[in-house]
Amino acid sequence: MSVLVYTENWDGKFKKLSFELVSYATGVAKMLNTTVTAVSIGKVDENELIRLGNYGANKIINVNSDKLTVLDSQVYASLLSEIVRKENASVIIISNNNTGKSIAPRLSVRLKAGVGSGVSRLPLNLNPFTVYKRTYSGNAFAHLVIKSDIKILTLAQNSFDLIETPSNATIENMNPEIDGSLLKTVIKDIRKQSGTILLTDADIVVSGGRGMKSADNWGPLVELAKLLGAATACSRPVSDEGWRPHEEHTGQTGKIIAPNLYIAVGISGATQHLAGISSSKYIVAINSDKNAPIFEVAQYGIIGDAMKVLPKLVEAVKEIKK
Amino acid sequence: MKILVCISNVPDTTTKIKFAEGNTSVDTTGIQWVINPWDELSLTRALELKDDTTTGVKSVTVIHVGPAASEPTIRKALAIGADDAIRVNAVSSDAWFVASQIAEVIKKEQFDVIMCGIESSDYNGSIVGGMISEFLGIPSVSAVSGIKFENGQPIIIREIDGGKEVVSVPVPFVAIVQKGIAKEPRIAAMRGIMMARSKPVKLVEPVQVDPLTQIVEFEKPTPRAACKFIDADSPALLLDLLQNEAKVI
Known part of the structure; x- marks a missing residue:
């Protein structure tokens, strides 16, 4: 019996979420009195792999194959289910991001394992195995009992703190035979954003709403984000108007994020928007309407016109960065 | 080419969620039920593909796992433009149950x-x-x-x-759809609402x-x-709180 965690990498480095996943898996393993096996698929060198040990991984399975550079959920799930069986894993931890969402359900069918998706705390109970998960887009949380022998948990991003638990991890290299004819997903084109901070990975997010008034007013907001090392985001009306690209839309039907700090500029805070950001640790709201619902979820607020407050805030940040 | 759109019946997204029966269920009193937003966008895109005669899409069917009470949501999908519907007559208990039911129907x-x-x-x-899938x-x-679609x-x-x-x-495949697939959900026109009444809804009994x-x-x-609240003229105070109280910058 062990806890298995599927990590993700980007350009040869682990994404921050991978360390969160391993920290979480280590917590679950402690409850179950067992060990953590981390799986990495893709090209990651040994110095980077060993970093998973800092967060408690006891064993790292490094799967390296030229055929696995494209996410094909069918092939990835088949490979992972083999590893789960070989490692005799009883709990599998995966991110609740787009990649995780494409792998977890397939793995579930292969292993007849119930899925607790979007968990944000350690299991509440082991018998029956009960997890705490987000429902109703953050308006309620559920205690979900998973009845199957093998359990799959997908962890909400940025919901679990990194916990350093150094362990002497061993690395096991695996070069699986991949039947090329099974790979059905053909990539025609990749459009990567370059040089920007991933919105779903960002510690700080600066986000603008209708209060920004037009597509031409985003200069100070983007500058503020740059100074803070933050990603930029927006509310739905902004992306619908085409002021900002729809990839930046945070909210119920857009991206769901949980940064340490979310700065909402000129966003009133409709239920649908709050559904995408309410798990943020701290929320700052800047809005001219003192009755805007965003102030109900914010810890810090400034009542004022975004166009006037933003430049002052930018200057103040420049001052402290000196 | 035949498209199947899976639809879920959910509370309107502005609903204030309340609980019932000792917090073991959600209180459904007064809830407005709607087609799940992403399913509605999927249906819209499916209909756009059918409208375009070059795609070869001949029909759009919707499927729903739910009791007779969710029939209005199915009729709404038909009013928006789906050709026909399938309802698996069961109260959905979890994802495994729902996916099993839909997969059984697709096999046939x-x-x-x-x-x-x-x-x-x-x-x-x-x-x-x-x-x-x-x-x-x-x-x-x-x-x-x-x-x-390009050349099928x-x-x-x-x-x-x-x-x-x-x-x-390659087809057949499952598309798991998010925002951006269609600009705005299609709205049912009066003619569509009238036509929806006579469109077929096939009833399927669930598998165990x-x-x-x-x-x-x-x-x-x-x-x-x-x-x-911090005064709009003292942004430095906000930064001080973020640095020293929240410790996030």
Whole structure:
């Protein structure tokens, strides 16, 4: 019996979420009195792999194959289910991001394992195995009992703190035979954003709403984000108007994020928007309407016109960065 | 080419969620039920593909797993423009149950493209679409924000962390759909509403499946502390709080 965690990498480095996943898996393993096996698929060198040990991984399975550079959920799930069986894993931890969402359900069918998706705390109970998960887009949380022998948990991003638990991890290299004819997903084109901070990975997010008034007013907001090392985001009306690209839309039907700090500029805070950001640790709201619902979820607020407050805030940040 | 759109019946997204029966269920009193937003966008895109005669899409069917009480949501999908509907007559208990039922139906009636919303706005599971594809052993593409056909081949845009990929998979396949697939959900016109009444809704009895998960309790999110207001002319004070109190910058 062990806890298995599927990590993700980007350009040869682990994404921050991978360390969160391993920290979480280590917590679950402690409850179950067992060990953590981390799986990495893709090209990651040994110095980077060993970093998973800092967060408690006891064993790292490094799967390296030229055929696995494209996410094909069918092939990835088949490979992972083999590893789960070989490692005799009883709990599998995966991110609740787009990649995780494409792998977890397939793995579930292969292993007849119930899925607790979007968990944000350690299991509440082991018998029956009960997890705490987000429902109703953050308006309620559920205690979900998973009845199957093998359990799959997908962890909400940025919901679990990194916990350093150094362990002497061993690395096991695996070069699986991949039947090329099974790979059905053909990539025609990749459009990567370059040089920007991933919105779903960002510690700080600066986000603008209708209060920004037009597509031409985003200069100070983007500058503020740059100074803070933050990603930029927006509310739905902004992306619908085409002021900002729809990839930046945070909210119920857009991206769901949980940064340490979310700065909402000129966003009133409709239920649908709050559904995408309410798990943020701290929320700052800047809005001219003192009755805007965003102030109900914010810890810090400034009542004022975004166009006037933003430049002052930018200057103040420049001052402290000196 | 036949498209199947899976639809879930969910509370309107502005609903204030209340609990019943000792916090073990959601109080459905006064709730307005709607088509799950992502499923509605999927249906809209499916109908756009059918309207375009070059795609070869001949029909759009919707499927729903639910009791007779969710019939109005199915009629709404028909009013928006779906050709026909299938209702699996069962109260859905979990993703495993729902995906099993839909996969059984697809095994009997062939579809080329199966579209599912990336999650339902009630259980936020993001599981059903992927399970259906694995039950059927067919490809799936997740986080789909665009779909079209070129020479009968699907060309799909999927969102990945930090970008997009344009991919192709052979039919049949499952498209797990997110925002961007269609601009605005299509709205039912009066003619559509009239026509929906006579469109066929096929009733299917469920197969025996035991759910793998069960919600035993609901709770409200932890309330946040009251907002501290800072004067608009003293942004430095805000930064001081963020640095020294919240310790986030």
